[in-house]
Amino acid sequence: MITRSATPLLAEKRVAHLHDFPLACGRDLERVTIGYETYGRLNADRSNAILVCHFFSGTSHAAGVYHPEDALPGWWDPVIGPGKAIDTDRDFVIAMDALGCVRKDHPHGLTTGPATVDPVSGQPYGPDFPPLVVSDTVRAHRQVLRQLGITRLKAIVGPSYGAMQALEWATRFPDEVEAVVAAIGLEGFQAREIGLYHLMEQAIRRDPAFRNGRYSADTPPSEGLGLAIGLMLWSSSGRAQMVDTFGRRSAAPGRNPAKEPTARWAIEEWLSQEMGVRAGFVDANAWIAMLRTCMAWDLAEGFGSLERAVSAIQARVLLLPALGDELVDMAHHHDRLVATFHATGKTVEVAPLPERFGHLAGLVDIGLASDALRTFLNEE
Amino acid sequence: MITRSATPLLAEKRVAHLHDFPLACGRDLERVTIGYETYGRLNADRSNAILVCHFFSGTSHAAGVYHPEDALPGWWDPVIGPGKAIDTDRDFVIAMDALGCVRKDHPHGLTTGPATVDPVSGQPYGPDFPPLVVSDTVRAHRQVLRQLGITRLKAIVGPSYGAMQALEWATRFPDEVEAVVAAIGLEGFQAREIGLYHLMEQAIRRDPAFRNGRYSADTPPSEGLGLAIGLMLWSSSGRAQMVDTFGRRSAAPGRNPAKEPTARWAIEEWLSQEMGVRAGFVDANAWIAMLRTCMAWDLAEGFGSLERAVSAIQARVLLLPALGDELVDMAHHHDRLVATFHATGKTVEVAPLPERFGHLAGLVDIGLASDALRTFLNEE
Numbered sequence: 001m002i003t004r005s006a007t008p009l010l011a012e013k014r015v016a017h018l019h020d021f022p023l024a025c026g027r028d029l030e031r032v033t034i035g036y037e038t039y040g041r042l043n044a045d046r047s048n049a050i051l052v053c054h055f056f057s058g059t060s061h062a063a064g065v066y067h068p069e070d071a072l073p074g075w076w077d078p079v080i081g082p083g084k085a086i087d088t089d090r091d092f093v094i095a096m097d098a099l100g101c102v103r104k105d106h107p108h109g110l111t112t113g114p115a116t117v118d119p120v121s122g123q124p125y126g127p128d129f130p131p132l133v134v135s136d137t138v139r140a141h142r143q144v145l146r147q148l149g150i151t152r153l154k155a156i157v158g159p160s161y162g163a164m165q166a167l168e169w170a171t172r173f174p175d176e177v178e179a180v181v182a183a184i185g186l187e188g189f190q191a192r193e194i195g196l197y198h199l200m201e202q203a204i205r206r207d208p209a210f211r212n213g214r215y216s217a218d219t220p221p222s223e224g225l226g227l228a229i230g231l232m233l234w235s236s237s238g239r240a241q242m243v244d245t246f247g248r249r250s251a252a253p254g255r256n257p258a259k260e261p262t263a264r265w266a267i268e269e270w271l272s273q274e275m276g277v278r279a280g281f282v283d284a285n286a287w288i289a290m291l292r293t294c295m296a297w298d299l300a301e302g303f304g305s306l307e308r309a310v311s312a313i314q315a316r317v318l319l320l321p322a323l324g325d326e327l328v329d330m331a332h333h334h335d336r337l338v339a340t341f342h343a344t345g346k347t348v349e350v351a352p353l354p355e356r357f358g359h360l361a362g363l364v365d366i367g368l369a370s371d372a373l374r375t376f377l378n379e380e
Numbered sequence: 381m382i383t384r385s386a387t388p389l390l391a392e393k394r395v396a397h398l399h400d401f402p403l404a405c406g407r408d409l410e411r412v413t414i415g416y417e418t419y420g421r422l423n424a425d426r427s428n429a430i431l432v433c434h435f436f437s438g439t440s441h442a443a444g445v446y447h448p449e450d451a452l453p454g455w456w457d458p459v460i461g462p463g464k465a466i467d468t469d470r471d472f473v474i475a476m477d478a479l480g481c482v483r484k485d486h487p488h489g490l491t492t493g494p495a496t497v498d499p500v501s502g503q504p505y506g507p508d509f510p511p512l513v514v515s516d517t518v519r520a521h522r523q524v525l526r527q528l529g530i531t532r533l534k535a536i537v538g539p540s541y542g543a544m545q546a547l548e549w550a551t552r553f554p555d556e557v558e559a560v561v562a563a564i565g566l567e568g569f570q571a572r573e574i575g576l577y578h579l580m581e582q583a584i585r586r587d588p589a590f591r592n593g594r595y596s597a598d599t600p601p602s603e604g605l606g607l608a609i610g611l612m613l614w615s616s617s618g619r620a621q622m623v624d625t626f627g628r629r630s631a632a633p634g635r636n637p638a639k640e641p642t643a644r645w646a647i648e649e650w651l652s653q654e655m656g657v658r659a660g661f662v663d664a665n666a667w668i669a670m671l672r673t674c675m676a677w678d679l680a681e682g683f684g685s686l687e688r689a690v691s692a693i694q695a696r697v698l699l700l701p702a703l704g705d706e707l708v709d710m711a712h713h714h715d716r717l718v719a720t721f722h723a724t725g726k727t728v729e730v731a732p733l734p735e736r737f738g739h740l741a742g743l744v745d746i747g748l749a750s751d752a753l754r755t756f757l758n759e760e
Contacts, residue, residue, distance in 0.1 A: 131638070
């Protein structure tokens with residue numbers, strides 16, 4: 001699924017700093033650190049900057065490799081690089097960590113969030129980190145871009161949580177972004193999604209090792225966190241891919257889970273392995289904070305209605321929904337968003353991703369959107 | 381949603397016993413107790429018996445009330461009773477507990493399962509209860525029916541897990557059942573459903589109070605069990621109903637979960653309450669056993685293919701799928717089952733339930749299927 005060019009893009013993590021950053025909740029962050037990566041070069045009139053925003057558990061490592069021998073490139077490498085849909089020979093691409101980025105294996109220190117040290121107390125924020133909303137990350141990214149001399153973006157692109165940021169930006173700062181590519185995105189969390197994320201949060205909170213967020217680095221709530229991750233993985237994976245890959249196979253040949261108490265199904269073994277491995281890469285408090293940021297997200301917030309929010313958008317918009325998405329149901333989110341664009345007299349382009357990988361098509365199958373993405377970014 | 385007739389049907393729990401009952405796994409149960417209820421009267425030629433099979437967390441209390449002042453009647457009361465679709469003035473209705481019934485608040489003792497006492501050890505079976513498959517319950521019910529003098533059924537009806545039993549019976553003992561009504565049913569668990577049930581099982585197993593199933597009655601794994609129940613409730617509830625009922629409302633007026641760390645959304649409060657209450661009614665080992673029975677279920681088992689299994693059915697079949705079902709996806713299960721009936725030259729009748737309540741339409745909205753059910757049972 002992941003294509004590698006013959007000479008991979010070399011990525012380097014950089015860090016930007018903000019001071020006394022005001023959050024939507026009313027509290028300030030005295031110091032903010034944000035990790036980012038850039039690919040390509042900013043042109044003389046600073047008109048070729050494309051911001052890439054990451055998904056729930058992603059980071060700013062969107063493309064390329066840190067070292068030629070890295071096993072895997074960044075998460076949207078199939079569409080970011082020299083000659084690719086987001087062409088780094090032509091455009092200057094900036095990928096930035098969201099505030100509260102959940103990864104704790106960041107190669108050059110952490111982007112500010114629950115796992116980082118509160119400069120006031122000298123201790124990690126932990127559960128005391130203030131609640132974040134999507135617009136906090138949007139405003140933080142905007143300040144970092146200004147430090148880089150960028151006041152207007154050619155495009156903002158991203159999948160899932162990244163799509164939320166891209167849409168939010170287009171409504172909040174409509175004259176600063178020319179184009180938006182929202183992959184596997186939605187217009188706001190509704191009761192069904194909030195309920196699922198509540199269960200993920202409960203999976204972590206009910207692990208006694210969580211200790212109300214006061215766990216130590218040595219004894220994190222790995223069991224609860226793994227369960228939450230399993231739920232995210234299950235709900236974002238495609239039905240077709242799960243059925244094709246695992247079907248009703250036993251995890252071990254010759255053993256029958258229908259008749260042997262200790263035998264397991266192949267899908268169970270896969271989930272268990274992923275839950276164990278992935279829990280080691282993320283911080284539980286940060287994961288909960290990101291869940292709550294998503295639950296809170298509503299594009300209509302501050303506008304009174306989705307129609308008014310969409311009316312504010314000046315950017316051209318390309319949506320890349322996934323046909324098999326069961327986390328962000330197309331009929332209830334994508335269709336509503338498209339209908340609202342039409343109702344407000346705006347055009348919107350749509351290029352659906354195939355069904356097979358479910359929500360994760362926005363990552364796994366993004367290369368299949370190369371032509372649509374290239375054409376859209378080259379228009380005008 | 382639930383209709384009450386002026387003079388409610390009075391229900392009474394009875395108990396049947398079996399001895400040295402052989403299970404599909406190869407082990408025997410020395411003694412089996414099965415709770416059941418009957419409504420109406422068996423006619424002289426014993427041709428009016430209808431078996432009602434219950435859903436995952438249901439019991440044989442399918443209709444009526446134990447006392448006139450009971451708050452709620454049995455779970456399919458809208459369609460079982462005098463003059464109702466399943467007319468107890470005409471038919472003799474038997475509702476039976478499945479083996480391993482998960483409820484521990486049974487009014488007259490437990491149907492044999494993990495929470496009951498192993499006559500060999502004198503202790504509750506707990507995690508040592510042998511693995512059950514759907515055909516075990518079907519064969520046990522068949523023996524109980526023979527004790528009642530019934531060798532042929534006018535119909536077998538039931539929702540969800542009950543539909544699995546009805547379909548299984550029709551393939552295993554095709555000349556003993558004249559009609560099948562399978563509501564919100566499926567032809568077998570596939571990787572996606574097995575994965576979800578694995579996560580529910582893990583929610584229980586990862587609760588330290590579970591102690592590998594050796595918990596005491598006083599300290600059950602309520603947190604993990606509640607989480608598993610929350611997952612079942614979320615996945616079987618309807619998207620439309622959740623959005624309409626809870627939307628993006630805060631649990632408390634004037635409080636904003638997007639900005640206040642301790643504020644919660646209305647859907648969260650509802651889930652938390654249900655998780656807490658419902659965990660008190662069921663046994664954790666029994667819940668896991670039922671999950672694994674479902675994971676194992678495949679109508680094709682023993683036939684080599686779904687086509688051959690369906691070919692074996694002689695009964696007339698009515699399917700009542702739910703249009704908004706996201707637990708048993710219609711496009712991947714119901715449609716496959718219908719296509720298989722057609723491919724084998726069999727007729728099958730279909731009367732869809734409305735979208736609103738999701739999978740739970742098979743319980744909440746069953747009254748809307750009254751006409752279809754009545755017509756189907758009166759045919760021939």
